[in-house]
Amino acid sequence: MNLNEWMDSRMKTIVFIGSNEFGTSKEALTIAKQMGYFVVLLTDKSKLMTNNHGFSEVNQIIFMKNLMDEQQVIDRITKLKEEGKHICACLSFIDPFVSYAARISKSVGLAQISVNSLYLMEDKIKVREKLANLPITPFYTAFHFGDSPKVFEMKYKEHFPLIVKPPISNGSKDVLFVNSIEMLEDALILLQKKHPKSSLLIEEYLLGPQFLAEIVVYNNKITVVGIIAQEVIYNGRFIVIGYKFPARVNTDDYKNLCQSISSIVEQTGLTNGSCHVEMKLVQGEWKLIEINPRMSGGVMNRIIEEGTGINLVKEIIKMYLGEEPTLIETRKQYVYARYLTIGSRGKLLKVTGKELALMHDGVKYVYIKPLKGKILSNPYSMGNRYACIIAASESEEKAEAIALAAAKEIKFYLAPI
Incomplete structure (x- = not known):
């Protein structure tokens, strides 16, 4: 050059x-x-x-x-x-x-991206209202600034358990599980303090396996780039610690999921742009947890690239450049990503084991997030996941086994505070 x-x-x-x-x-x-x-x-x-x-x-x-x-x-x-x-x-x-x-x-x-659709997706209450007529929408209501907590609690006590969250949030921050009037009252008080004058979304708690779908829409053509199974732990907050790609979904469930995604995209008016949806399979029916107007954060791009050869971030950038994204798989392998959290609070002294983890055959990526001196704590949002290991193999079971074995090499040393 x-x-x-x-x-x-x-x-x-x-x-x-x-x-x-x-x-x-x-x-x-x-x-x-x-x-x-x-x-x-x-x-x-x-x-x-x-x-x-x-x-x-x-x-x-x-x-x-x-x-x-x-x-x-x-x-x-x-x-x-x-x-x-x-x-x-x-x-x-x-x-x-x-x-x-x-x-x-x-x-x-x-580039002309679907601005109004992306804006709608940023507000969880507006999304629920827009999709209210679809079978993927669970029971929901909204608690508005000025409503009487006592009247509200008595009106919806028959619907427990419930999830309470602000309409604009990400990374599982401030997503609260409630199963009694007392828990609901505490949740409303806490979230009103953190989000003054904001409405709050209250929806039914859904039981079932959880999945994430990465979606790209270009000139009205919908491409489901990947479906990923999520492993979620609950410790007062819902934290995703494991991702399995591709997710195991039977033919009928996959077909119904794609139909549900098409309905969501159509209703929201997305004609050019990317998003991801989180869904649960509840007694054979797909239910929408939430939709976000962007691809997932964290290591999602690496998961998809290891599994398919598609660099989804690059293809989304191309779309913003006015170019057609290329979403053709060039390889197929199973990928498992494991995030690490800790169970106590303290100042980070050191982290060991990264090099040992990388030596495990099949490990593709190891990331350690915090630097020495940072204050670490048990997880209250996705931001409190402090390391990640990605492994790939010819089978789902082997990819997971490799990642879990490599994860055992990582050790966090904390000074109590």
Whole structure:
């Protein structure tokens, strides 16, 4: 590549709004760089501006105190153009910026993503209302600011057990299980304090195996890229610690799931974009837990790529570039991802065993999240998963066995606090 070609490729720019320090959103930055784009990250995290921010794949980080100021973001993109950058895409892989970035993309003349649909998916109460007529919708109601807790509790006491959660949340934060009037009262008080003046979603607790489906819609064509079985633990919060890909689903259940997904996509109006749904199979019927207007975070891209050869993050970026995504499997193997949590609170002294875990035949990836000195605790959200091991094999059982054996190598050493 000569100097002129290098300069031209350097000016082809993708703007990302927000990023986590691990997972899909962080991986998207690296993939965009590998695709040959100049990567710009708009962030409201001032710590990323330091020299050791850990975002070496980003060419330019721009700190903005209020990322939700749409006009300021558009002005900043305009300035990038004036500096010689050819803006090719604007997108986000994290809440609450997904529909927001899609709206800005449309405003500045970039890819036309289904903004209204993505915006709807960001509010769990609005989604329930939109899908109320579909059989995948469980019993639900909403507790609104100003409602009488006592009247509400007496009205719905026959529906226990229930789930209570704010309409805008992610990573299992503030998702509470209640099975009595006392628990419901405590949940309403706690969540009203944390989310003042916000309505709360109350829905029936569903019993059954849980699955996640990654979905891409391009020009109204729906592609179910992968169905993943989830292993969930409950310790006061619901935490997913295991992912099995591809999920074992019989032919009839798979057909019904695809029909359910089609109904959801149609009702929400998604014609261009990506999302993921979490579903439970309850006595032979699919029920929607929730839908999110982005692909899953964490290691989901690596799970799908190991199992199918599809780099889903790359294909979603291509869609935001106005290109048709390529969603063709080039390999088939079973993948198991195991997340590690801890059962006590303390300051991290050290973590050992990563190299030993990587030595297990079939282990594809080992990630240790926290750094020395961080305060760790038992899990109250997905953010409290502190390590992950991914293994792949020719059988589901072997992939899981490999990952679990490798996970035993990882040891966290904590100082009590």
